[in-house]
């Protein structure tokens with residue numbers, strides 16, 4: 236049986252982790268996978284996470300099952316973190332999921348249960364796991380234009396022109412903030428136009444929300460999603476705690492569904508519980524309970540908010556430093572967009588040959604589509620790295 240298997244295509248982001256690890260050169264630079272790094276190039280356990288984990292170990296008296304939907308206090312706290320008070324709590328249901336990827340998977344399965352014929356639209360480009368999961372689940376995928384490679388900014392007219400081809404009931408994946416891989420984001424006006432479109436066309440917005448707090452701040456990053464949530468009848472949201480809580484390997488995420496129809500919400504809750512049961516029974520508890528402890532304790536929460544802000548400001552200052560180093564290295568404003576982009580990534584627009592040369596000759600690792608993880612730039616070597624990028 237097993238010999239019938241065919242080789243699976245590698246994920247171009249995850250592939251970079253192995254390549255970078257295997258490189259023995261000193262001073263190598265990892266701009267690949269989306270993992271936050273501090274000034275020492277480390278990905279530390281966040282302060283509030285350490286404290287909450289100590290508290291959890293001390294107080295936990297059982298490892299028995301929790302429930303198919305996971306820790307419901309965690310789900311409620313995440314709902315509030317994402318949506319604030321934009322919509323009444325009783326209009327939202329949700330399930331804990333293993334990471335942002337798990338949440339996306341569970342919600343796409345929900346789409347498949349509810350409307351197997353729906354097309355799922357995603358931006359071109361997007362995080363490669365979006366089309367991969369859509370295909371894996373046997374759903375129909377379609378792309379909409381998003382990024383203008385010449386200006387490195389959102390091409391909103393092209394986006395709306397493509398989305399105009401969607402049919403009622405189709406699903407549209409939007410990045411809540413900090414677009415991955417481009418770093419180019421929608422303005423408040425564009426979110427409002429998109430909301431008009433969602434209402435007019437009766438499509439279902441599906442928000443991938445993996446970087447809240449890494450763009451303009453925890454609330455500012457949610458502003459577009461919240462404004463849309465107020466007006467639309469239904470919305471799906473996959474939120475991740477991998478990045479903003481630094482809980483990557485603990486797999487902490489939440490699948491949220493908003494509906495203004497109470498009966499639909501009861502059905503959704505039952506379907507989410509059933510899908511969890513079918514896929515893994517119970518979502519992993521540890522990381523979600525750590526998040527619950529942090530978000531419900533004023534002191535830990537304040538410290539977590541402060542640390543997310545430190546991370547955000549560090550990435551912002553790296554953006555500014557890099558843009559200015561690239562201005563000098565290229566003697567042009569070609570890369571000025573790096574300072575305007577927000578979140579963990581920017582797409583540089585350099586060629587595959589340049590990307591390979593950076594890896595082979597300079598030990599600088601960039602994803603094949605020219606996405607860079609801004610947090611990976613060594614702050615004391617920005618000029619050197621900028622010169623290598625410009626030399627291509």
Ligand code: LMR
Nearest residue numbers: 248267268269270362415
């Ligand atoms: C990324 O885009 O680098 C991260 O979201 C990690 C991943 O799972 O791809």
